[in-house]
Amino acid sequence: MLNRQLPHTINVKKLAEQGIRLDGELPVGRLQRVLDSVESAEGQVYLELAFHKDEQGVRVAKGNAKCSVNLLCQRCLKPLAHSLEANFSLAFIYTEAQEEQLPDQYDPVMMLDDNVQLVDLIEDDLILALPIVANHTDSGCDISQYQKKDIPELNQPARENPFKVLEALKNTNLKSSKTDSSK
Numbered sequence: 001m002l003n004r005q006l007p008h009t010i011n012v013k014k015l016a017e018q019g020i021r022l023d024g025e026l027p028v029g030r031l032q033r034v035l036d037s038v039e040s041a042e043g044q045v046y047l048e049l050a051f052h053k054d055e056q057g058v059r060v061a062k063g064n065a066k067c068s069v070n071l072l073c074q075r076c077l078k079p080l081a082h083s084l085e086a087n088f089s090l091a092f093i094y095t096e097a098q099e100e101q102l103p104d105q106y107d108p109v110m111m112l113d114d115n116v117q118l119v120d121l122i123e124d125d126l127i128l129a130l131p132i133v134a135n136h137t138d139s140g141c142d143i144s145q146y147q148k149k150d151i152p153e154l155n156q157p158a159r160e161n162p163f164k165v166l167e168a169l170k171n172t173n174l175k176s177s178k179t180d181s182s183k
């Protein structure tokens, strides 16, 4: 299969009138807000987007996008490969009246003219598709073994009571100073 780089800007009117199906890729590096939301990402976003005009004459596009990103595992704080995928059901609208009549199945995209940045169409949905919390599976996670074997106290984060600290400061002349942090 040929790798086909998708254009930065697309003309929605033309694509919908001609019923064109975009099928290709764009560098994930162009999705700045996705990059900001993940640990790292490289390679391509694979995108399919089929345009047509629906019965009401609204320009719509359906498809999906996929890319690989690295998230940070919230348990061991090491990278975790995640395959990110989002589905699209977009309707390109030009007036608020059009938006009100739009069936629920579509996400409205408000247009100023017939052109739109491809990145702007797909970035929000890819970000929404990110998991809220990323974790390795138990077998793939470093911390699960580390915790069990070596330092069980990691399971119970130390909570220093601030009043205790103040008290200790006040009573330094009564008790020997409370600094056993040299472990």
Ligand SMILES: [Zn+2]
Binding pocket: 073, 074, 075, 076, 077, 078, 135, 136, 140, 141, 142, 143
């Ligand atoms: Zn992990």
